[in-house]
Amino acid sequence: MNLFKEINDDLKAAKRFSLTNKAIIFFFNRGFHALLFYRFSNLFYRCKIPLLPSILTRIVQVLYGIDIDFKAQIKGGIVIVHGVGLVVGSGVIIQPDVILFHGVTLGRRGVGPVISPSDGYPAIERGCIICTGAVLLGNIKIGENTTIGANCLITTNIAANSVCKLPDNHFVINNK
Numbered sequence: 001m002n003l004f005k006e007i008n009d010d011l012k013a014a015k016r017f018s019l020t021n022k023a024i025i026f027f028f029n030r031g032f033h034a035l036l037f038y039r040f041s042n043l044f045y046r047c048k049i050p051l052l053p054s055i056l057t058r059i060v061q062v063l064y065g066i067d068i069d070f071k072a073q074i075k076g077g078i079v080i081v082h083g084v085g086l087v088v089g090s091g092v093i094i095q096p097d098v099i100l101f102h103g104v105t106l107g108r109r110g111v112g113p114v115i116s117p118s119d120g121y122p123a124i125e126r127g128c129i130i131c132t133g134a135v136l137l138g139n140i141k142i143g144e145n146t147t148i149g150a151n152c153l154i155t156t157n158i159a160a161n162s163v164c165k166l167p168d169n170h171f172v173i174n175n176k
Contacts, residue, residue, distance in 0.1 A: 003043055009076030010035050013097065017079045031080025031100075034066040041070035089122030098124050101132040101150075109138040109155065125160065 014025045014032050025032050041056035045075030053070035061067050066083045068074070069090040071171060077096035086100060089107040110119035120139030124130070127145040135174050136142065136154045 003039055006076030007036060009041055009096065010039075010078055013079045016101065017081070030064045030066070031083045034064055034068060034080055034086075035061050035074070035078060036084055038072070039067045039075060040069065042074075044071070045070045077115040089121050092122070093123040095124060095126040097127045098160075099129045101130065101134075103133040104130050105135045105137070107135075107137055122154075 004019045007052070010032060011022050011025055014020075015022055018025065020027075020029075020168055037056045037060045039078075041053035045057070053147065057070050059066065063092055064083055066086045068086070068088040069092070071090035072088050072092045072094070074088070074092075074094045075096045077098075078094060081099060082102035083100075085103040086149055087105045087107060088094070088100075089142040091108070092106045096108075105125070106122050108121055121140045122136040122138070124136075125142060125144040125146070129147045130136070130142075131148060133151040134148045136151070137150065138155050140155065141157045141160055142148065142154070143162065145160060146158050146162045147164070148154060148158070148161070149165030152166060154164060157161040158164060
C-alpha cells in the first residue's frame with residue numbers, strides 16, 4: 001500500500017464529487033480529514049505502534065462525529081459526504097470509488113466475540129453509493145456499482161449493479 005497514493009486518490013475522488021479544488025478539500029473537507037486520520041492511524045496500527053491509532057481515531061470522533069476503526073481496510077478513492085454519524089467497524093473492507101453519506105453504519109450483527117460468520121463485517125465493492133442513514137450489518141458483500149438508499153437496513157448480500165431502497169409508502173401517518 002502506498003499511503004500518499006491513497007491520500008491523493010481520496011483527494012481526486014472528492015474533487016470529482018464536489019467540483020472543488022484540491023486545496024479547499026485538503027484544508028476544509030471533514031470527510032477527507034477523517035480519511036486522512038484513518039490512513040495514518042491504520043499505518044501506525046500495521047507498524048504495531050501502540051496507542052497512537054486509538055488517539056487519532058478518538059480525535060476524529062470528537063472533532064467530526066465520524067467513527068472509522070483503524071483496523072478497517074479502506075482503499076484510496078473514497079468520498080465521505082458530510083460524515084457526521086458515520087460508523088465503520090474494524091473488519092469492514094471498502095474498495096475504491098465508494099461514496100459514504102452521513103449516518104451510515106457498517107458493522108457487525110452480533111456483540112461480543114465473533115461466533116459465526118454472520119457476525120462478521122460488510123465488504124463494499126468498487127463504485128458503490130451508500131446513502132444517508134443506511135445500516136449494513138454482518139458478513140455481507142455489496143456488489144460493484146450498487147446504490148443503497150437512505151435508511152435501508154441490509155443484512156444479506158446484494159448483487160452488483162443493484163439499487164436498494166425503501167418502498168415509497170414506508171411511513172404510516174396517523175392523523176387524529
